[in-house]
Amino acid sequence: MTTLVLTVRETLRYRGAIGQWSWVLHRLTGVGVVMFLALHVIDTSWAVFYPDLYVKAIAAYQSPIFTIGEFGLVFAVVYHAFNGIRIVIFDYKPELWRHQSQAAVAVLILTLIVLAPVFLGMAGHVVDFYFVEHAIAGDRVMDVVVFSIIEQLPFVAGFIGALVAAIVLAAVFSMVRGDGGASARSKYPQASPVERFWWAFMRLSGILIVPLVFVHLALMHVVQGVFDITAAQQVAGTLQVNGTIGAVPTAVEFVYHRWTYTAWGVYVWRVFDLFLLVLVTLHGFNGLRYVLTDYTSFNPFIRRISVSLCTVIGAVLLVVGGASLLLPIEKDIVNEALAATAEIYELRGEEIPAALEAYLAGDDDGGGSD
Amino acid sequence: MDVTFKIRRQNPEVPGKEKPYWQEFVLADVDPTDRILEMLHRIKWEQDGTLSLRRSCAHGVCGSDAMRINGVNRLACKMLVKDVGERVQVEPILGLPVIKDLIVDMEPFFDHYKQVMPFFVNDDPAPADGRERLQTQADRELFDDSTKCILCACCTTSCPSFWANGHYVGPAAIVGAHRFIFDTRDQAGNERLDILSEPNGVWRCRTIFNCTPACPRDIEVTKAIGEVKLAIRKGSTDGVIQPHQVG
Numbered sequence: 001m002t003t004l005v006l007t008v009r010e011t012l013r014y015r016g017a018i019g020q021w022s023w024v025l026h027r028l029t030g031v032g033v034v035m036f037l038a039l040h041v042i043d044t045s046w047a048v049f050y051p052d053l054y055v056k057a058i059a060a061y062q063s064p065i066f067t068i069g070e071f072g073l074v075f076a077v078v079y080h081a082f083n084g085i086r087i088v089i090f091d092y093k094p095e096l097w098r099h100q101s102q103a104a105v106a107v108l109i110l111t112l113i114v115l116a117p118v119f120l121g122m123a124g125h126v127v128d129f130y131f132v133e134h135a136i137a138g139d140r141v142m143d144v145v146v147f148s149i150i151e152q153l154p155f156v157a158g159f160i161g162a163l164v165a166a167i168v169l170a171a172v173f174s175m176v177r178g179d180g181g182a183s184a185r186s187k188y189p190q191a192s193p194v195e196r197f198w199w200a201f202m203r204l205s206g207i208l209i210v211p212l213v214f215v216h217l218a219l220m221h222v223v224q225g226v227f228d229i230t231a232a233q234q235v236a237g238t239l240q241v242n243g244t245i246g247a248v249p250t251a252v253e254f255v256y257h258r259w260t261y262t263a264w265g266v267y268v269w270r271v272f273d274l275f276l277l278v279l280v281t282l283h284g285f286n287g288l289r290y291v292l293t294d295y296t297s298f299n300p301f302i303r304r305i306s307v308s309l310c311t312v313i314g315a316v317l318l319v320v321g322g323a324s325l326l327l328p329i330e331k332d333i334v335n336e337a338l339a340a341t342a343e344i345y346e347l348r349g350e351e352i353p354a355a356l357e358a359y360l361a362g363d364d365d366g367g368g369s370d
Numbered sequence: 371m372d373v374t375f376k377i378r379r380q381n382p383e384v385p386g387k388e389k390p391y392w393q394e395f396v397l398a399d400v401d402p403t404d405r406i407l408e409m410l411h412r413i414k415w416e417q418d419g420t421l422s423l424r425r426s427c428a429h430g431v432c433g434s435d436a437m438r439i440n441g442v443n444r445l446a447c448k449m450l451v452k453d454v455g456e457r458v459q460v461e462p463i464l465g466l467p468v469i470k471d472l473i474v475d476m477e478p479f480f481d482h483y484k485q486v487m488p489f490f491v492n493d494d495p496a497p498a499d500g501r502e503r504l505q506t507q508a509d510r511e512l513f514d515d516s517t518k519c520i521l522c523a524c525c526t527t528s529c530p531s532f533w534a535n536g537h538y539v540g541p542a543a544i545v546g547a548h549r550f551i552f553d554t555r556d557q558a559g560n561e562r563l564d565i566l567s568e569p570n571g572v573w574r575c576r577t578i579f580n581c582t583p584a585c586p587r588d589i590e591v592t593k594a595i596g597e598v599k600l601a602i603r604k605g606s607t608d609g610v611i612q613p614h615q616v617g
Contacts, residue, residue: 003534003535004534006533007530007533007534010464010530010533011530011533013441014438014441014442014464014528014530014580015440015441015442016442016528016530016578016579016580017579017580017583019577019578019579019580020530020578020579020580022578023530023576023577023578087577090577090592090596091577091596091599092600094592094593094594094595094596094597094599094600095593095611095612097579097582097590097592097593097596100579100592101579192567192568192569193567194569195567195568195569195571195573196567196573196602196603198573199573199599199603200603290576293535294531294534294535294574295534295535297534297535297536297537297538297570
C-alpha cells in the first residue's frame, strides 16, 4: 500500500514529459474498462441464465449514474485503444522514439475527434429516453438510482468470493512452492518465457481487439445505446425487431435476436462476441495483473494473491460468458423477462403498457412478481 | 540576482530530523550562468555545513551528483541557474534509500547493474598480433550510444516502474547490458538476454519514456530498452538494429 501511495504521489510530483501522463491515463482507463468488463460479462450471461435479473440489470444501466459511467467507459475504451496502438508502434519500432510525444498529443486529439460525434449521439439517446419515450416521475429518479446500486450489490459478494478464492489459491501455492522462488534463485534470475509470451500477447491482442471493440461500441453504445435495448426497434446487426416475440420489447429479446441471428449459416454475433470475450478478458486481466503486481512487489504473498485474483475472475468470466454464448438459447427466456419488465415500469412510476398487462393477466407462469 | 533554494533534508542520526523535511536557503549575487552544484556548495560553505551531497568530478563525467532538480532528475554539475529559474527545488533521486539529505544508497542500483554481466566475455584466444579484437565501424556503431552511460541513476530513478518495484532491473542496467548484447565480439549475449527476460527484467518497462529525457548523456534509453526487448523476442540480435538507423 505504501508503495502504491508513494508511486502515485511521486508520479504527480515528478515532472515527467507527456509520456508519463499517457501511461497514467492508460492505466486508469485500463483498470476502469476491466472493472466494467466484469460487470458486463456476468450481466449479459444472465440474459440466458436468469432473464429477469438481466432485465433489472439493464434497468440499472439506464439509470443516471450508469449513464455517466457509460460516457466514461466509451472515453476509456477509445483512449486506451489509440494509446495502445501508440505503445505498440514504439515497442516494435524503438528507433522512432523521437516522435513519441507528438504521438501522445495525436492520441489525445484523435480521441477527442472521435468522441465528439459519439458523445453527441449518445446524449441524443439519453434525451430521447428520459424526455421522449419514457415519463419517469421526477421523484422516482432517486429510487431508480438506489435500485440500480442495490441491483449491482451481488457483485460485491462475487468479488469477495473471488478474493477468498484467490487468498486460498495463493496460500496453497505458497505451501507447494515455498517463498515464491526468491531463495531458489541461482546465480542469475530465471529467464521466463511466460512474461515474454504475455508481452507479445498484450500487443497482438490489443491490435485485434481494436476493430472488434469499435464495432461493438458503435452498435451497442452509439447506434443503439443501452437506452434502445428496450425500444421497439430493429436490433442492430440483425433483421429482427425487438418486441415481436414478447408482449413488449425487452433487453432479453434484444439479446435473443442477436444471438440467434444467422448469416451464411453462422451465428455471426455469437462468434463475434466469443472472439471479443476471449481476447478482452485475457488482455484485461493480464493488464490488471501487471498493474497489481507492480504495486505489490514488496510482499510475495500479497503479490501472489493479486495474480490469483486476476486468474480467478478472468476464468469465471471466460466460463460464464463462454457458456452463455455456446449453449443453445431457449425462446422461453423472452417471456420470462416480462414480469420483471412490469416491475421496472412500477418502480419508475410509469404506466404499464396494455399489451404487457394483458399478457401478465392471462399468463400462468409469469406471475409472482408482486 | 537572488535565488531561493528549497532543499529536501533528512538526517537519521539527529533526533527530530529523521523524517524528511524542506529547508529554504536564499543566495545573493547569483549569476545566471552559475551551476546548481556551485550553489549547493555555497549553501554548504556559507550557510549550513551540515548539508550533505555527493559529488566528485563536478564536470558531468563521474555521475555522482544526480538529484531531482525542479521535479526532474538532473546532474547538479550540468544544470545552470538560468535553466531552472529563481526558485530551485532540490531533492534526492527516488527509489533508493536516503542516507542523508541528497545522498542515496547506490548499492541496490549497482546490484542490478552487476546482474546483467556488464563486462566483455570472449573466451577465444586473442588475435595473433596480440592486440585488439577488430570489428567494422558499422558493428561498433550498433552499441555506440550505450557506451556513454556513467551510471548516475538519473534514468532508473525517473522510472515509475522502478519507484513501484525496486526489484525491477531498471533502465540503466538494461543500457549496460545493451552495450555488450549488441557488441559482435562478445559471446555472452544470449545469457544476458535470458537474465533480462526474467519477470523483473525488461518486461517491467511500460514504455513511459521518463528515462530518455532524464539522461544527462543524451543516451536514447527507451530505444535501447526496446531493442533489447525485440532481441529477446527474436532470440537473437540479428536485424534488430537496422544499419540505416544508426547515427
